Amino acid sequence: MQANLTTDPMVSDLERLLGQKKVLADFPTLTSYSIDGGIYKITPRAVVLIKEAIDLERVLEYARTHTIPLTARSAGTNLTGNAIGEGIILEFSGYDRIVELNREEQWVRVQPGIIYAELNKYLDRFGLIFAPDPSSGDMCRIGGMLGTNAAGPHTLKYGATKDNVISLEVYLADGKKITARSYHLQEPSLEHLLARSSQLQMLQDLIRQNSTLIHAKKLRVTKNSSGYNLFALAEGLDQGYFDLARLFVGSEGTLGLTIEAKLRLVAKPLRTATVLIYFAHLQDVGGAVNAFLALRPSAMEVMDANAMDIVGRSRHGIPREAQALLLMEFDEDPLEDSLQRMDQLCQQYRLCGDIQVAHAKEAQEALWKARKSIYPSLYRFDQKKRPINFADDVVVPAHRLSELIEYLDRYFKDLQVPVAIYGHIGDGNAKRLMWKGW
Numbered sequence: 138m139q140a141n142l143t144t145d146p147m148v149s150d151l152e153r154l155l156g157q158k159k160v161l162a163d164f165p166t167l168t169s170y171s172i173d174g175g176i177y178k179i180t181p182r183a184v185v186l187i188k189e190a191i192d193l194e195r196v197l198e199y200a201r202t203h204t205i206p207l208t209a210r211s212a213g214t215n216l217t218g219n220a221i222g223e224g225i226i227l228e229f230s231g232y233d234r235i236v237e238l239n240r241e242e243q244w245v246r247v248q249p250g251i252i253y254a255e256l257n258k259y260l261d262r263f264g265l266i267f268a269p270d271p272s273s274g275d276m277c278r279i280g281g282m283l284g285t286n287a288a289g290p291h292t293l294k295y296g297a298t299k300d301n302v303i304s305l306e307v308y309l310a311d312g313k314k315i316t317a318r319s320y321h322l323q324e325p326s327l328e329h330l331l332a333r334s335s336q337l338q339m340l341q342d343l344i345r346q347n348s349t350l351i352h353a354k355k356l357r358v359t360k361n362s363s364g365y366n367l368f369a370l371a372e373g374l375d376q377g378y379f380d381l382a383r384l385f386v387g388s389e390g391t392l393g394l395t396i397e398a399k400l401r402l403v404a405k406p407l408r409t410a411t412v413l414i415y416f417a418h419l420q421d422v423g424g425a426v427n428a429f430l431a432l433r434p435s436a437m438e439v440m441d442a443n444a445m446d447i448v449g450r451s452r453h454g455i456p457r458e459a460q461a462l463l464l465m466e467f468d469e470d471p472l473e474d475s476l477q478r479m480d481q482l483c484q485q486y487r488l489c490g491d492i493q494v495a496h497a498k499e500a501q502e503a504l505w506k507a508r509k510s511i512y513p514s515l516y517r518f519d520q521k522k523r524p525i526n527f528a529d530d531v532v533v534p535a536h537r538l539s540e541l542i543e544y545l546d547r548y549f550k551d552l553q554v555p556v557a558i559y560g561h562i563g564d565g566n567a568k569r570l571m572w573k574g575w
């Protein structure tokens with residue numbers, strides 16, 4: 138650890154408050170925390186390592202008194218620059234314990250710094266999983282998943298992070314700690330909470346007053362993580378609930394700082410089947426996605442021709458003439474029924490090669506390999522060029538997928554920008570990632 142050779146009085150104040158080991162302000166640290174998974178760069182004044190709740194309380198009070206911006210960070214893998222900031226970075230990765238597991242009721246209480254994959258490794262021995270599975274699951278942490286409402290291939294069946302949270306312990310900007318959960322409007326604890334926090338009372342009033350407008354603005358899409366989730370709050374109030382967990386999930390640390398989360402778990406499926414299908418014509422993919430959705434797959438991923446070129450067709454045994462691939466997972470018994478119906482459906486599409494089906498873990502991992510290698514392949518693709526980490530989650534109705542891919546392909550060809558299109562397509566979500574020269 139380098140000494141904090143800085144004349145910034147804020148750093149000495151923080152060192153006095155928290156102890157020297159928890160405050161980093163040396164040049165290499167500030168430089169590495171000036172970026173995250175996105176394309177932006179902002180150098181902070183200091184990084185504070187959160188080891189106990191009291192650390193957070195102290196920094197919050199200090200920052201409030203001195204009007205210094207705070208930015209939470211758990212693994213820094215977000216792609217939109219939301220874990221960087223000019224004031225103090227609150228580093229949660231060292232606050233990573235599993236606090237309590239309730240196997241009967243299927244929930245777990247965790248600190249925000251725990252890595253998603255490690256949590257599931259622990260839960261695996263009890264036959265349970267925390268289902269939202271972003272592709273960055275080996276690196277990202279629960280705090281960040283809550284911050285971004287992370288979703289992944291299995292969101293199709295199990296929902297995004299917001300659908301799998303029971304409650305959050307959150308510090309508000311004024312230093313008050315609240316339990317953000319779904320409150321029944323008649324519950325005495327809600328009355329108590331609103332009496333303690335005038336902002337929450339104001340928020341509830343505002344949502345009631347603007348309920349019609351909020352309902353009218355709700356997008357009719359299967360997935361929307363943009364902005365604060367006022368829709369869920371308005372819908373909740375209509376049904377007699379004030380659902381504060383839904384407000385904080387996806388709010389990117391701008392409304393409060395999560396110090397603990399109670400997460401809903403699901404039973405790990407007893408059997409799964411992974412299916413890989415190559416399409417000879419892009420035009421068939423949209424219709425196929427729609428048809429396969431009726432079979433209730435637990436995951437559905439798409440890759441276009443460019444994405445397959447980039448990961449390497451020969452390396453992954455991808456047919457030369459394939460224009461798109463669909464990767465699906467089924468986990469509902471009887472699996473054989475779904476697979477048989479899928480085979481029948483496939484007869485109407487122009488496929489390349491045989492449909493590949495895997496039941497054993499190793500064989501399934503082999504089928505997922507091409508999809509999982511997209512990010513590393515993009516970064517290694519060209520010595521002189523690097524991908525622009527500007528990844529947009531585009532959501533379109535599944536039946537219009539082929540149209541979207543064709544449009545993006547044409548659009549970026551005109552701009553002479555190579556582009557790979559892939560994503561969690563089952564819920565209508567295709568991601569695109571562009572790259573260009575330095």
Ligand SMILES: Cc1cc2nc3c(=O)[nH]c(=O)nc-3n(C[C@H](O)[C@H](O)[C@H](O)COP(=O)(O)OP(=O)(O)OC[C@H]3O[C@@H](n4cnc5c(N)ncnc54)[C@H](O)[C@@H]3O)c2cc1C
Pocket residue numbers: 173174208209210211212213214215216219220229249270271272273276277278279280281282283284285286287288289290388389390391393394395396512
């Ligand atoms: C290769 C790759 C693949 C990806 N795939 C997916 C994917 O499939 N699906 C998906 O949704 N995302 C994906 N992402 C984006 C990103 O990994 C996820 O959104 C992830 O959940 C972010 O977690 P993190 O721990 O890195 O959070 P960070 O980047 O550290 O933070 C994310 C946000 O959460 C806030 N935050 C962090 N901790 C707290 C806290 N304790 N309290 C309050 N706010 C907090 C931060 O301020 C920030 O706004 C991918 C990224 C990469 C690099």
